[in-house]
Amino acid sequence: MSPAAVALDIPVAATLRTGAIARARRARGEPVISLGLGEPEFATPPAVLEATRRALAEGFTRYSSPVGLPELRELIAGDLRCRGVLLAEPGNVVVTPGAKAAMFITLRVLLRPGDEVVLLEPCYVSYRPQVALACPGAVVRGCDLRRDDFAPDWPALAECLGPRTRVVVTNFPNNPTGRMLTPLELSRLARLVAERAPGAFVIADEVYDRLDWGGVRLSPVGAAAPVADRTITIGGLSKRCAMTGWRIGWLVAPAEVAAAAGLVQQHLNTCTCTFIQKGACAAFAAGDDGLDAYRRELDERAWVLNETARANDRLRLVPPQGGLFAFLDVSGTGLAADDFAARLLETSSVVVTPGNAFGRSWTDHIRVSLCAPTAEFRTGVSLLDRFVRGLP
């Protein structure tokens, strides 16, 4: 008999579960429209592919520095400096196999048992499991966004913050709401954290950077004076360069945190794939040219969804402004989100993700991914609309 394995209290990410359902149905030959996963459908920029091929041919197949190639760290830091993040020198950067790994390493470095982590909910599905994995003794305090506009609920947030707060996680453009933070909101948030939680760091998950397509530009949290010296910026190329399968990300942190993160990275991953880092350098050199068309498409899809919601009494949408998702209020249907998603898949073969995956109290919302090609997206939204209209 084998000894008992630990039952870790870690859920399967709901976002991946819906992806699996869609794959399974497709494998059975059933047409499925997935408004589930957040994976850009365009191709990795040719310059990145070419640089990676060249790096492979030139033998960049060996260990590199645990913290990342100097030229890539310089590009990452320079990019943030250009946008007002002052604490961004190459020495502040640690390159990791994906933004998720960067987030985990940061949490592992910062959290001690009893520390509190404040999450603005709804939020990305992996934050809670990552906190549990990084430090089982840390406590998550979920603070719901305002339901009518997804702004921070200021009095509730003020109450969540305190001397035991060790980490506040922000994520703009936001998954799942598509919300941006205005400059005013950012400075208010920064002041609140600095005043009420003087021992706290802010982890700014800015992996949807560059996907601020709706008019409001991303204000990096690391550029907000009251928290600039205590902000760790998480970034990556998965979303903005359609490099989800490459696994390349980074953290940019105050020196002491970056040094500790470099040590964790060294013992966890040794280094990040060397030739992929060379390819990543080309992504910076290439700039954002290819991205403009994609940003317009996302904007158009958001518009389609918004017009549909406006014309349907039972749907309500806070129009998304960035990222890859919208968070649709389906309370008017009387269905719980889980039920809504299951029946929509059953009757209309459209995959969406129930809102409660992103925060306990969001059982009356569903997340709609904007990543399906526009024609397919339109069909999916129109099937969703018809499904809602057909409900008793």
Place this chain on the structure above:
Amino acid sequence: MSPAAVALDIPVAATLRTGAIARARRARGEPVISLGLGEPEFATPPAVLEATRRALAEGFTRYSSPVGLPELRELIAGDLRCRGVLLAEPGNVVVTPGAKAAMFITLRVLLRPGDEVVLLEPCYVSYRPQVALACPGAVVRGCDLRRDDFAPDWPALAECLGPRTRVVVTNFPNNPTGRMLTPLELSRLARLVAERAPGAFVIADEVYDRLDWGGVRLSPVGAAAPVADRTITIGGLSKRCAMTGWRIGWLVAPAEVAAAAGLVQQHLNTCTCTFIQKGACAAFAAGDDGLDAYRRELDERAWVLNETARANDRLRLVPPQGGLFAFLDVSGTGLAADDFAARLLETSSVVVTPGNAFGRSWTDHIRVSLCAPTAEFRTGVSLLDRFVRGLP
């Protein structure tokens, strides 16, 4: 003022530190012979490079399953089954960005505060930090190998094992000693673990698999009946395919452990780079043809070192039989290992790693890497010999 960052009690890996010293001296234009790092000097097999290029061209740039591509998991499992590891079906495999990540994930899944981890020392430098990172409340019990032949010290090991033992880590071919385990030693070890530590898992770090060049073939721990159902095999392509910079590894575990490891991997890394996994498949198809020449070279370098040690009264070597390292007894010099390494670098520009990096009590040994090209290796060893003879 920034809030205080956590001072994690994680040392810089001594093996990487020596590499950094060597790089720094080379950057200053000083010739250095590195017998430090364990990185094969041959090139990644062409078939792997070609398969990776093809995968890039064919768009394998997106998310893949968190646990790995089905075809790669089948190849990994099949390879182990061929060598007697019965608990190796594709469902037992989780592909990770490197063997180090596989080890960390396994420790994270298994360890609970108070659990004991038995390490046979000297051992790989990252095991202790990895235990501390995975579960700060777990306790490491180091059990020294016999000093005259690097076999397990059976009575001492029996004493280390008990009801609180949760994990026993084995590593053959061994880093740093180059030792293999004979089939008899393996069955003895397996029986001892099963009898004295019924709640324990064995983590068999077999990342130096295929580098059993000295005559004794690797006996996979997962093939030893008493512990077969509680063994997690860690593997990777870094060493046997000179793919250190690619970051591709895996764990093969009992179903319950594999399932939990898959969840941790999902929240830690999402997945392993998709096109690198395609390349890894080609490594299995290519077989071990290219490896024979390299194995002969390692064998020859080990011979050079052994002959040198035999002819020098102050050196003693247990001849290595596999892997990339030898562990040289320098107690006859009267110098502590740290001091020996520092003075050897100072006077002779040869980098070695002090033995105490691999276990506290090994202050009278140094690790010699067999990875330098043979001519350079000969020069390095002869400089080392001359250095020792010149000591008072």
